[in-house]
Amino acid sequence: MPMVVARGAWGLLGLAGLGLAWQLGHDALGPFVLPSPAETVERLWALIVTGQAGPALAVTGVNAIGGFLVGALLGAALGVTAGLLTPLGATLRPVLTVMLGVPPIAWVVLALLWFGPRGLAPAFTVSITVLPIVFSAAFQGILARDQKLSEMARVVGASPLLSFRMLLLPQLLDPLLPALATALAFSWKVGVMAEVLGGGTGIGGMIATERAHLDLAGTMAWILLVVALLLVCDGLLLAPMRRFLRTRRPAPAAG
Amino acid sequence: MPMVVARGAWGLLGLAGLGLAWQLGHDALGPFVLPSPAETVERLWALIVTGQAGPALAVTGVNAIGGFLVGALLGAALGVTAGLLTPLGATLRPVLTVMLGVPPIAWVVLALLWFGPRGLAPAFTVSITVLPIVFSAAFQGILARDQKLSEMARVVGASPLLSFRMLLLPQLLDPLLPALATALAFSWKVGVMAEVLGGGTGIGGMIATERAHLDLAGTMAWILLVVALLLVCDGLLLAPMRRFLRTRRPAPAAG
Amino acid sequence: SRPVESLEILGAPNAATIVLVRLLEAGGLDTAAPGATFRLWRDTDELRAGLVSGRSRLITTPTHVPANLANRGMPLRLLCILSMGHLSIVTADDGIRSFADLRGKPVVGFFRNDMPDLVFRAIAKREGIDPDRDIALTYVQTPMEAAQMLAAGRAATAILSEPPATAAIMMAQQQGRTLRRAVSLQEAWGRHFGQPRIPMAGVALHRSLIDDSPEILAALRAGLPGARDWVLADRKGAAALAEQRMQMRPAVFERSLDHLHIDVAPARAMKGELETFYKAILDLSPDALGGRLPDGAFYLDM
Amino acid sequence: MLRFEDVTLRYDDGPVLAGFDLAVAPGELVVLLGPSGCGKTSLLRLACGLAAPSSGRVVNGFGRTAVVFQEPRLLPWWPALDNVAFALAAQGVTRATARHRARALLDRFGFTDADTRKRPAALSGGMQSRVAIARALVVRPDLVLMDEPFAALDVGLRRDLQDLVRAAVTETGLAALFVTHDVTEAVRLADRLVVLSARPARIVHDERNQPRDEPAAMFRAAAALLDRPVVRAALLAPAAG
Amino acid sequence: MLRFEDVTLRYDDGPVLAGFDLAVAPGELVVLLGPSGCGKTSLLRLACGLAAPSSGRVVNGFGRTAVVFQEPRLLPWWPALDNVAFALAAQGVTRATARHRARALLDRFGFTDADTRKRPAALSGGMQSRVAIARALVVRPDLVLMDEPFAALDVGLRRDLQDLVRAAVTETGLAALFVTHDVTEAVRLADRLVVLSARPARIVHDERNQPRDEPAAMFRAAAALLDRPVVRAALLAPAAG
Ligand SMILES: Nc1ncnc2c1ncn2[C@@H]1O[C@H](COP(=O)(O)OP(=O)(O)OP(=O)(O)O)[C@@H](O)[C@H]1O
Ligand SMILES: Nc1ncnc2c1ncn2[C@@H]1O[C@H](COP(=O)(O)OP(=O)(O)OP(=O)(O)O)[C@@H](O)[C@H]1O
Ligand SMILES: [Mg+2]
Ligand SMILES: [Mg+2]
Secondary structure, three states: OHHHHHHHHHHHHHHHHHHHHHHHHHHHHOOOOOOOHHHHHHHHHHHHHOOOHHHHHHHHHHHHHHHHHHHHHHHHHHHHHHHHOHHHHHHHHHHHHHHHHOOHHHOHHHHHHHHHHHHHHHHHHHHHHHHHHHHHHHHHHHHOOOHHHHHHHHHHOOOHHHHHHHHHHHHHHHHHHHHHHHHHHHHHHHHHHHHHHOOOOHHHHHHHHHHHOOOHHHHHHHHHHHHHHHHHHHHHHHHHHHHHHHHHOOOOOOO | OHHHHHHHHHHHHHHHHHHHHHHHHHHHHOOOOOOOHHHHHHHHHHHHHOOOHHHHHHHHHHHHHHHHHHHHHHHHHHHHHHHHOHHHHHHHHHHHHHHHHOOHHHOHHHHHHHHHHHHHHHHHHHHHHHHHHHHHHHHHHHHOOOHHHHHHHHHHOOOHHHHHHHHHHHHHHHHHHHHHHHHHHHHHHHHHHHHHHHOOOHHHHHHHHHHHOOOHHHHHHHHHHHHHHHHHHHHHHHHHHHHHHHHHOOOOOOO | OOOOOOOEEEEOOOHHHHHHHHHHHOOOOOOOOOOOEEEEOOOHHHHHHHHHHOOOOEEEEEOHHHHHHHHOOOOEEEEEEEEOOOEEEEEOOOOOOOHHHHOOOEEEEEOOOOHHHHHHHHHHHHOOOOHHHHOEEEEEOOHHHHHHHHHOOOOOEEEEEOOHHHHHHHHHHHOOOOOEEEEEHHHHHHHHHOOOOOOOEEEEEEHHHHHHOHHHHHHHHHHHHHHHHHHHHOHHHHHHHHHHHHOOOHHHHHHHHHHOOEEEEEOOOOHHHHHHHHHHHHHHOHHHHOOOOOOHHHEOOO | OEEEEEEEEEEOOEEEEEEEEEEEOOOOEEEEEOOOOOOHHHHHHHHOOOOOOOEEEEEEOOOOEEEEOOOOOOOOOOOHHHHHHHHHHHOOOOHHHHHHHHHHHHHHOOOOHHHHOOOHHHOOHHHHHHHHHHHHHOOOOOEEEEEOOOOOOOHHHHHHHHHHHHHHHHHHOOEEEEEOOOHHHHHHHOOEEEEEOOOOEOEEEEEEOOOOOOHHHHHHHHHHHHHOHHHHHHHHOOOOO | OEEEEEEEEEEOOEEEEEEEEEEEOOOOEEEEEOOOOOOHHHHHHHHOOOOOOOEEEEEEOOOOEEEEOOOOOOOOOOOHHHHHHHHHHHOOOOHHHHHHHHHHHHHHOOOOHHHHOOOHHHOOHHHHHHHHHHHHHOOOOOEEEEEOOOOOOOHHHHHHHHHHHHHHHHHHOOEEEEEOOOHHHHHHHOOEEEEEOOOOEOEEEEEEOOOOOOHHHHHHHHHHHHHOHHHHHHHHOOOOO
């Protein structure tokens, strides 16, 4: 428990440093480059109490978290399968690299057509981004699995499901964790950007409007909201994985 | 060697499948939604032979690869250090999550001010994107390192440098590889998008112009070029790592 | 005062910018600002970066942008209007002949909550139409996507600016489909706000540039009308210049010239119409202008 | 019946087994002795199907085959108890029963309740070996392949576990293929003693053996075995020329 | 001089060592015998500084300390040769010299040139142990801590390596703290025999010993040791109550 508190305190220190850098940037460069943190927080507070934040957040939250969950699950499943079946892996790897590397402008119209401008286009964009990130980590994780343990499981006669639960999943957590952290951060960013670009509603739509109004503090207030939500999601979704890894890792012996 | 050929053949099969999907999409949706692959390739060829591709590619290449290298090196160095020093890791993790999650609109003006609109602003954006991706993988890789080997190295009296070369680096390759693949794909995508939005030259500038002309085939030709370059970079930069891992991994015994 | 070194002119990606490009090209700024360069901006971020850094203190822009920035504390001045509006409703639907016909129809808009959208809404309001209820209005980010969807037959009606409107019509033609400009928003505006034109884009300067170099102001005043006359007279030459300096398709540019309503009108003289325009925006969305009308010093004379 | 029929196995650098024949019958404990690196582990890998012969056939007619690998191969994330229960879970035994049987066996192997809850990193080397042995025996296999299973155990434990295995062979008809470097252990346990040459492993000596327990008899038998020139050549050759 | 002074070490579930005292002098080979899980490995970890005592002091006055862990702990990415040379590289020896010395020692340990180029996964269990032993001895340490080093070796190799270590102790003044479960190995090698109780480890017996080589004398000494009631209680107690 004290370790957890200490970890949290260090994390807050890091975020405080970031806030300080922001303040210094504002002081040096003026409000047309970086609005002040104080003003931004004030605006954010206003967004929350006037009830503007709620509905926008609901839309974007569904896009970001829904897109993340779909993309992460598909990516992990595909990555594990591809890792276990060499030809499938060799076939899919370049396809997913392309998927990751094609700029969204290539299929923004396609997404608009398929999902409609107010529909699931942002969630689709999020999934498309998350899927290959998670795929590639799961794929590599499977390749890097401990073959001796797999042999043991085979000799013992464990079913694929039992093996997955007892040996593969614990081994996958380590490579998956950073990929999921990356993917989660991208979910919010990409979801918001897709809303900005797609003329959608949600936080991205709000940001687009504030930007059209050249209202920098307003823009930053929404971004701050996004970042806060991202940190909350990171805490809720990934913290259990981190804890498992911290406690189950063969630590250097006590004493 | 035959294994390598087979792997390449499977990869081509995957890309061929992607091309087929593209053709089918074109047939179904018409040239204003998806231009035909044939026309796109023709246009790409024209871009190459008329010498338009070269200079744009040089600009974007510097942005993407330069930004990637800087971001990846800093990210890996920071991640390794943070992994070895617990408080630093706890401090940096949320900061880098924020770095990853903040949409570029928050600091694009800053980047334009510092690096100039035609200068390195896109490269900066690329580095900012790559750094936390690689950081998080390196960090987790260090946490997941084999403590028994580290103890052995300590007892043997190995210097940090020797330990890094002989035990840490080989252990980092597995977690780093997917992160680097992700980061490399993002480098090209983000670099191009930053050029599109930031008024840069390079391929992004070309794409912006083609889009202003509503020239879809032209837009796709440039995107195809980007994707081809990405695959080449992936082959050149990451293939040696993949090979090391394939050959050095304790394979299930022969026979 | 000395001539201004290395001035970077930022031009809005709007065809009317060609007038300032012509002035620069014809050497009209050579004495006041030797070595001045020209570049298009695609995003207000670039504009802000240019203005804050002091690199770009002369710009062409939609007229609500400098008003907004001035109200938020950046000392910008509007010199003149270059475009009297370039928005139209383009449609493949024969049933649409007037603004009122849009009722109940699906329409694609762009730049949601930004100026083109606000102009459309201001007119709709005067027409007695609630755009969110009476029109099936959806949005895409840029006019290019709207044009693309029109040309591909994936949307029947869209609000478009120039030159994307012209480009969409030409592209559809190649495919054997007919698109037409059903409604000029300028004319619709005229029915409700007085004049059948909208002072939509112009030339603006940072005050420090005026202080540092009154000569530039003088050169602009002297040169812009002639540049406009050249553009309107030599359409082919203007199209070639647009291709060279603004990466625009000459054929499209030439055909869209008729719909650009290029002019050079002093801001001071246009103050009344500008304020009508600004008020219409303020009515709908005060934040879009920073909450108020710009004060009198904002409008320069030629 | 486990049968090697004219088996050859080659790695990149040449064969480890060439034209190898051997059979293990139910209720028989065959001990393999041979110099380090001669191919004993490779042989066990063939027997359990983890490796396929380059030529020849390996036929395993036993129902349930369990393996004690040369290293413990425990799942590091789970406590000792779950590592043992894993083998039962793989056989479809319910969780509660599996844990109960695993706990009973570990108890016999000298584990306290607290020890069964420790993860492998918190177990001593010998405790890890015992978990691995328990994982193999808990399923009551028909054939067990044991690769130097007791090398990390103290004298007392080693004798207990030897007795346990020997009893299973004699009483329940368990078949065992047992690799060891300890000649006294070999003569104490074996129904049949097979001595292998250096790589590629050939059978240089093969004798029926009467399991025995009095120390003096054991040492005499071990000495007699090592006195045979072929065995001596195989097991006591100097390491380097 | 290596000295444990009133050392206590506790893990989450209680002490493994309590008020422990022991000293190892240069040129002395101290063998530790004790039941599995009693704390021998923990003791070696304290000696080499990988663990710190909960109370008391561990003083290691020797210059260069080498360790043979209970598991081989080889670097899986590099061939056997580089694993041995690693220890020399850590001491600043140049690459060429390091590889030369590593190759010479591995040759003495029965490795062919081809074997030295194999990565650990392609080595047999005993070969891996030998690489680990070579990695410890190649640096010519002043103190070596060996945790059941020869458990995976065949009789011949084991005798060779026992002789090698014994010679280093006698001739070059090497000090060794040597853990084994093999009582005959203990009486063959030790200058001093220390027998530990079950956890928490206390010294229940401590005697000077004369290293000897004739089998009969060895077996007699081993039998005599095991005949002492305290030793018998420590090493031959039944595993489970
Ligand atoms: N990191 C740890 N955390 C908790 N308990 C531990 C840890 N390491 C060892 N132990 C416990 O300490 C006791 C002694 O372990 P140690 O490895 O020292 O035994 P050992 O004498 O070397 O046994 P063996 O002969 O089996 O190798 C065991 O009960 C073990 O479970
Ligand atoms: N995967 C592999 N690739 C190449 N060679 C291998 C591989 N596995 C084992 N070998 C070689 O095969 C030979 C026999 O190995 P094996 O593990 O079967 O020996 P062993 O009899 O079990 O020895 P030990 O008693 O030391 O455990 C050794 O020379 C080893 O180097
Ligand atoms: Mg073996
Ligand atoms: Mg031990």
